[in-house]
Amino acid sequence: MKRIEVVANTASGSVGPDAPRIAEQLLAEYGVSGVVHAPQPGELVDCLRTVIDSAPDAVLVLAGDGTARAAAEMAGPEGPLIAPLPGGTMNMLPRALYGDRDWQAAMKACLESGEARTISGGEVGGRLFFVAAILGSPALWATAREAAREGRFNIALARARRAFRNAFSGRLRFSLDGRPEIKAEALTLMCPLVSTALDAEERALEAAALDPSSALDVFRLGFNAARGHWREDPSVNAGRCRTGKIRAHGRIPAILDGEPARFDPEVSIRFRPKAFRALVPPDETAE
Numbered sequence: 001m002k003r004i005e006v007v008a009n010t011a012s013g014s015v016g017p018d019a020p021r022i023a024e025q026l027l028a029e030y031g032v033s034g035v036v037h038a039p040q041p042g043e044l045v046d047c048l049r050t051v052i053d054s055a056p057d058a059v060l061v062l063a064g065d066g067t068a069r070a071a072a073e074m075a076g077p078e079g080p081l082i083a084p085l086p087g088g089t090m091n092m093l094p095r096a097l098y099g100d101r102d103w104q105a106a107m108k109a110c111l112e113s114g115e116a117r118t119i120s121g122g123e124v125g126g127r128l129f130f131v132a133a134i135l136g137s138p139a140l141w142a143t144a145r146e147a148a149r150e151g152r153f154n155i156a157l158a159r160a161r162r163a164f165r166n167a168f169s170g171r172l173r174f175s176l177d178g179r180p181e182i183k184a185e186a187l188t189l190m191c192p193l194v195s196t197a198l199d200a201e202e203r204a205l206e207a208a209a210l211d212p213s214s215a216l217d218v219f220r221l222g223f224n225a226a227r228g229h230w231r232e233d234p235s236v237n238a239g240r241c242r243t244g245k246i247r248a249h250g251r252i253p254a255i256l257d258g259e260p261a262r263f264d265p266e267v268s269i270r271f272r273p274k275a276f277r278a279l280v281p282p283d284e285t286a287e
Helices: 019-029 041-053 065-075 092-098 103-113 137-149 153-166 215-226
Strands: 003-008 033-037 058-063 081-086 115-124 127-129 132-136 172-176 182-184 186-190 205-210 236-241 243-247 252-256 259-263 266-280
Touching: 003 019, 003 041, 019 033, 019 058, 019 103, 041 058, 041 065, 058 065, 058 103, 065 081, 065 092, 065 127, 065 259, 065 266, 081 092, 081 103, 092 103, 092 266, 115 132, 127 252, 132 137, 137 186, 137 252, 172 186, 182 205
Parallel strands: 003 033, 003 058, 058 081, 081 266
Antiparallel strands: 115 127, 115 266, 132 186, 132 252, 172 182, 172 243, 186 205, 205 236, 243 266, 252 259
């Protein structure tokens, strides 16, 4: 690779003000030509767009989950390689690609022996995800989490109360791969990158309809999930899909790779076999 660009959000999660300097040192250590950008939070998306449009060999993104997802979506399958380094709190996509490495170790591994790997994903209403999506009322808890993370605790409490009030009141109706329509409290879609039920090269999403009907069901589902047995829970109906349609009485709350989103009352989903190209060390897979 002749040119690598680095975009660092110093205000994100575990990045910090020294990250640009450390990234520059690592580029110099490995003899790689590149520029480290440290835009202000409000300039982050425009900076990413400019960097990706300049067509470097690779873009290393040191930021949170939302920025990692956005960079991969911008690059697409024909753009530069993307290395979403772990710089946020959940680090869903970085963890799937680099395991438990911190951002410096992941960057070193990419510079030492990184290679291109095509990553599949899913699409909801035109927006991509590469790890997992949750659609339905449980996604409302994400907005409470975001407010708490930002220190807006009064807003977090209000959103948590709203999420509790809306639990079990906004069921989804969906049809997957043309099968008969069913109802559920939520629909979870997992990509081959992380699903233990799918082969890494499988051309489909794992779909799980979650339909707990009471607080006791929610507790049981959480207990089974903690033990890794959530697929066997009686409130879960799991399978595979490539396309689907979802509808609800109002706008549909969602979480895409850890970030909250909202969609129109009717939305389509589909599997994307070639979503973007990642820069990863050889044979790295999510554990």
